[in-house]
Amino acid sequence: MSKTNYKFCFGPWNLSEGQDPYGPPTRKAQTFDWKLEQLKKHGFDAMMFHDDDAVPDIDHKSAAQIRDEAKALRRRLDDLGIAAEIVAPRLWFSPMTIDGAYTSNDPKCRQYAIERSKRCIDVARYLGTDLIVLWLAREGSYLREAKNARKCVDYLVEAIDAQLQYDKKIRIAIEPKPNEPMDLAYIPTIGHALALAQLTCDPKRVGCLIETAHAILAGLDPADEIDFAMSFGKLWSIHLNDQNGLKFDQDKPFGSANLRVAFNQVRALERNGYGRRGEYVAFDVHPFRTTKEEHWMAHLLNSRATFLRLVEKARTFDEKTAQKLIANRDYQALDQMVLEHLMGR
Ligand code: GLO
Numbered sequence: 001m002s003k004t005n006y007k008f009c010f011g012p013w014n015l016s017e018g019q020d021p022y023g024p025p026t027r028k029a030q031t032f033d034w035k036l037e038q039l040k041k042h043g044f045d046a047m048m049f050h051d052d053d054a055v056p057d058i059d060h061k062s063a064a065q066i067r068d069e070a071k072a073l074r075r076r077l078d079d080l081g082i083a084a085e086i087v088a089p090r091l092w093f094s095p096m097t098i099d100g101a102y103t104s105n106d107p108k109c110r111q112y113a114i115e116r117s118k119r120c121i122d123v124a125r126y127l128g129t130d131l132i133v134l135w136l137a138r139e140g141s142y143l144r145e146a147k148n149a150r151k152c153v154d155y156l157v158e159a160i161d162a163q164l165q166y167d168k169k170i171r172i173a174i175e176p177k178p179n180e181p182m183d184l185a186y187i188p189t190i191g192h193a194l195a196l197a198q199l200t201c202d203p204k205r206v207g208c209l210i211e212t213a214h215a216i217l218a219g220l221d222p223a224d225e226i227d228f229a230m231s232f233g234k235l236w237s238i239h240l241n242d243q244n245g246l247k248f249d250q251d252k253p254f255g256s257a258n259l260r261v262a263f264n265q266v267r268a269l270e271r272n273g274y275g276r277r278g279e280y281v282a283f284d285v286h287p288f289r290t291t292k293e294e295h296w297m298a299h300l301l302n303s304r305a306t307f308l309r310l311v312e313k314a315r316t317f318d319e320k321t322a323q324k325l326i327a328n329r330d331y332q333a334l335d336q337m338v339l340e341h342l343m344g345r
């Protein structure tokens, strides 16, 4: 099998300013143009977008304004040779999504979320991508009794069906996350996402996006999630990052908390041929709050460097010896062999 040449991307939100729930930004906000320039200068291939990264203030713009702005952005991307990987509706900011978007108890709010998603699909079409990402940020509950989880599954299916019917060409990748901002999310894992896909009117156009940190927050191994999704041919994008155990979503540089878990994700991507159908490797990472402005790109460059080093590690792993150890059930030696390989011997 020939080797995959990976293509990389990130989103404008990955050059963030350092604010957290306890303190203000620590870096001055940069313009979108500056972020795009950095992406190009550092040799990334594509950008990920929220609908309002592409068309700011999208809720207050007409269909014609949305078209003109998105097309103008497309021309700039084309000139730079940068693709738009995905577009995701930002369904967690508006006053209409306080109690959830597709699963709000208020029918007017649910309608808003569907209409907003259709505008997002328009933007994707103008930017030249068929891939819509649904991070279902507020689809869950703070307390069990506040919502009917059975009904919420129907609402999710209705909302996805409305999008699949609105545009017969788009594909939807569900990005599950078990918590944050919700206490408990309705679609916490890849198993849930792919099961939900089966209930929609066109299951083959509904797949998933795995984020390392989200899988870890669900108590799962991201590499197993990758193998599972790819057994269904449904891993259409990936957000590599890292997460130090069960706490707030950390979005650390890839491999930063657990190099071995990162190595196993790369092995899983390699053995399944991720990237051969045009999929991108995206880093959904944030700079540490302490990061100075002059080091603003470091978390992204480091994530890519670590990823590429781990690709080499995956390709030079001594599979023959590993297979012998497995056949002999000598997992003790296999364990050490992995550690020695990662440490450079
Ligand atoms: C947050 C998510 C978020 C999404 C992005 C794309 O936890 O990972 O960054 O990936 O909004 O929809």
Ligand code: MG
Binding pocket: 175, 211, 239, 284
């Ligand atoms: Mg993500």
